[in-house]
Amino acid sequence: MAQYVPALEYYAGGLPLVSTSYASSEYYFGINLQPLCNPTDVSYTIMPNMAYFEFLPVDDATTGEVVAPEGDAARLVDLARVEAGREYEVVITTYAGLNRYRVGDVLRVAGYHNAAPRFTFVRRKNVLLSVESDKTDEVELQRAVERASELLRPHGAFVAEYTSHACTKRIPGHYVIYWELLTTSDEAVSKETIDGCCLQMEEALNAVYRQSRVADGSVGPLEILVVRPGTFEELMDYAISRGASINQYKVPRCVALPPVVDLLDSCVVSAHFSPGLPHWTPARRND
Template structure:
């Protein structure tokens, strides 16, 4: 679709929230109404409408659905969670960041289409904020992870791995001046070191075309900067020679071939510039890399990465390395389903981004914080601004009234033509520090660290932090561990 059509698609998706959500729920029930899980809740083909769904189906956690999920993963071809005409085609692995081990989230074939559609809307949104942004290339650090196969023969992989291994991505032609600078072979290499090296090499070789630099999460961009600090000399040598060194870092033949094609012919002038920028100290004797992103990619106009929630702690470091380039948190997504878009991606503090849930992605309900009964669930069009809710989704992949675990705050105001409410990510449900009756969530902890870090001496900054509760003495207290960067280089202490 053309840009205007894509932008119109957003308006169409969000114009009639109630009607769209009713249609989505009806579609899901038509597909999955015969499933064993919904039958166990008291739904039948004769009484499987929206009203019966809301009256009979309880809220569910992963543990509630786990026996059904494991049956499908084990090869049960009965309509366990989804209907017989809508079989589970793969399992998406949750990150496991809040609950320990990754969860197996069922997905169906056309879920990929919904996810890709949402991603296709990012470029026209960003181009509205920064006209001409899509005329150059994006340097995106994307990585696949090794995938597994369930006992029943279905793939189990991360959401990003599923997207990147799709035919649409794998079969795209390589063009450093349109789309992404990273060749498909580099992105699809499961060796993270080779993949990062190859993506940096191609991104540096075509630095003039790069108008945006991104990664899935803010921390991914910091990983790229740290990798550049360790490997800039080898990268400069390869760019000067017009081919990867032998044996070098790149041992995968397909990756070497893709990088060799991107580096030809050699560019001695660029190699000298990389050496000069990366070997020199930052002005004022501060730590390595001040403004390095903007210095190496001078036409980059923004960074794209999720910087909300736990990623907010990395915003100051990204500001240091990019000389203050704006950061866009564009997509709100989960393993369960893609959820929404930030319709004002360069507006304000990136850690405070607001997302508009796209009502075609799934059926959304919201549990007011402090309540526990499914009868208290609120539909998307009826949330109250200023109130916090736990997100509950019903997906095409067979999750019914599933508690995602995200706590969102409904924000006042709608975006332009959108009738869909906006939400701010607050925290993961249950992620709390607690001493006695005190409870501190991750947002409060982040604010405390930000305030305390202002007292650090010049040339020092917080790279990362973690925390725990110490109840060995009275009174109990929290212990916060900081990982600091100090001049002249990124020394860890």
């Protein structure tokens, strides 16, 4: 929910933003013992009496690939043996009958409260975007949106909602980012500014993506499509009309279903492409 912090801070007018607990539809995991901390510093202490918690180590924070394959219980780590600074995918066994259920959340051990580990939420484990050899996950996409949003602040605007799509209708394929903007002033955001946001997003993405753009030419320029206000409410209405729970609904950070892509495309008010190539330097060989 990090993308909502700027909007919440704007409307809260200085009131503290409090995240009290970490839970999902599967189970209740833990609580934030420092509720008045900065939203970027929130961590949750797991409550071991709620369920039996185990963790799959994540081998690389960039790719998000899990070391242990499906069904390999040998690499599972219990709550008492997690290591500070490492990332894990959480696995739970519950009183209700879930047995070693992979929730899909990746957590990082941020420290300890007495002997109980504190975890920060990192991302969902699935890769969001991929055109060729590139892989971009949720946390990386969020970071890129935040970096690009800095160009909007002088114009009194920020990204209220966003989602993404890997467009492969033409060669090379490219990333499409749908933005719904919220403006706090009468000044319009210029085309040049949003074009620059495209390049800023590319600069924030990983080296494999930038190599694909610069050296390989296997990924095309990133595209930002600005949609009209209310678009993401229409997207929620569409999901609910097809059975999604209004209590559990979250804006998808990547869309692929043709009806959803068509809905977003029908709401576009302006299209913008990256005006240049992101920085990329080939790795040096040590012969």
